[in-house]
Amino acid sequence: MAAQGDRGVPLSTLCPKYLHANSTSHTWPFSAIAELIDNAYDPDVNAKQFWIDKIVVKKQDCLSFMDNGYGLDKDKIHKMLSFGYSDKTPVKGVKPIGMYGNGFKSGSMRLGRDAIVFSKSKSVSCVGMLSQTYLEEIGANQIIVPIVCFERKEKKNVREEHKASLQDILRYSPFNKPEEIQAEIDGISSKTGTRIIIWNLRSTSSKPSEFDFERDRYDIRIPSEFDETMKDAAPKPGPSQVTKSNIPESVSSLRAYCSILYLKPRMQIIVRGQKVKSQLIAKTLAFVRKDHYKPTFLPKRIPITFGYNTRSKDQYGIMLYHKNRLIKAYERVGCQLKANNKGVGVIGIIECFFLEPTHNKQSFDETDKYRKTMNSIPRSDRIKTG
Structure with a gap:
């Protein structure tokens, strides 16, 4: 039965299949990563540094994104995992890039099927999960986002209202013990900040990942094969042929792309442990x-x-x-x-x-x-x- 509004008028609901459909706006994987960078860059988060890395969690390749911004409380992490909620405003003349309240959802789900968010604000630590695998496993007909909050002074105490969410996160994420959840929160190196881990990364027909992590240990690259993704992202060179020489390095190298992502950079980006040198x-x-x-x-x-x-x-x-x-x-x-x-x-x-x-x-x-x-x-x- 459809959910009803205050006056009995049916409410629109969001099917889990929308997570994949929404992600397909990103034909190029670096544009999905840029959405996550933008969220940390915007003045409501005001991160000074942003780390991007490839990690292995229980023998599974994952992407990790971490900032040292203000962190998220329960209301903010819920909005982050929901659709269309964007109350960003300019701060000291700095205008936010985000407008539609959709960047995290479209970006994370383009990179992989599942994502978990760990965040520390001044008063509370929060964990939230957006997972297509989880929704399929439980047979959900609407998008459900488990969220757990811990008071910073009482790390192990979970409110009754959050226990079901914690149970689902422990069962359906790579972190199956409360101690592992807490270790990831503690792993946020700054006093406040947010870390996103994405697993079940998108694969190609011939490889387990659309990224090349081996060619350069300090970069994340799109494989050298000239595939459809690169054709979509490459500049249009007019009547001449598209060749490797006129495809910018920023199309296949995340490090090169991040170096030109902002006209006047205010945030340091670190890719796989090495700082990105911004190109003015x-x-x-x-x-x-x-x-x-x-x-x-x-x-x-x-x-x-x-x-x-x-x-x-x-x-x-x-x-x-x-x-x-x-x-x-x-x-x-x-x-x-x-x-x-x-x-x-x-x-x-x-x-x-x-x-x-x-x-x-x-x-x-x-x-x-x-x-x-x-x-x-x-x-x-x-x-x-x-």
Whole structure:
């Protein structure tokens, strides 16, 4: 029977199958990881550091994400595991990237079937689980999220209302004893912070994981085979062929992607124990010129930086950021789409705060504003390329 509202009107419910359907917006696995980074980066969490690692839990490869932000209480972790709850607001002029209250769900479920969240705030420690395997095992017809909270001063005491959740977490997660749960909470190295562990990682037809953890011990890579995932993520190079030389390293290397993820980084990202060196792209360009875009729908001009890529002339195009976060990388425009050498090697950088990102934050809504912007900014042929 359908759940009823206050006046007897049926409430909409959410089927567990939605977890997978929702995750498919991320055709590229790094965009899913970026959602988890954004959550720590936003001012309501205000993490200074974010760790990404591959770990093994009971002989099973897992992904681990940890921040040293403010941590979560019961209400916040419940909203994190629910859909559409986003009450983020600017803090000291810093605007949050998250808007839809969906990033953790779409991102984590894209990377694996199951996720568990451990968090420490000033007053309470919380554990929550979002697991497709669990929902299938219990035959759930709605999404259920077990949540357990511990008072920081009384680590072992569990309230009666949380005992059923603890029982399910111990049974269906890789952590089968209360001591193991507590060890993971204690493993958060800072006084406050959050750690996410994802298991049952997505596999490919030929490999147990879509990631290559072996090629570089300090990186997480997409395997070198030029598969459909990389084709979707690669920039569109116009009429020329897509070759390995003009696919940016950021498409297949998480370390390289994280280095350009934010226009002006405020948080240190550590991938597999080694700090990511952020690339301030504008400072790496030669023959730099400043330009402006003045759309009719805005009262002021938007600055654009153009320059020549001294590292690789095969990687070029426009870098489009929104609220400091990279949305589209190496997007070819204007003369760069034609079968000639004009604009080759030229990079443009623009902060598109006036556009709306798509659900997966890998493009912008195809609005009239977006089309006008893309048609108006191709000035790359003005830059000296030799």
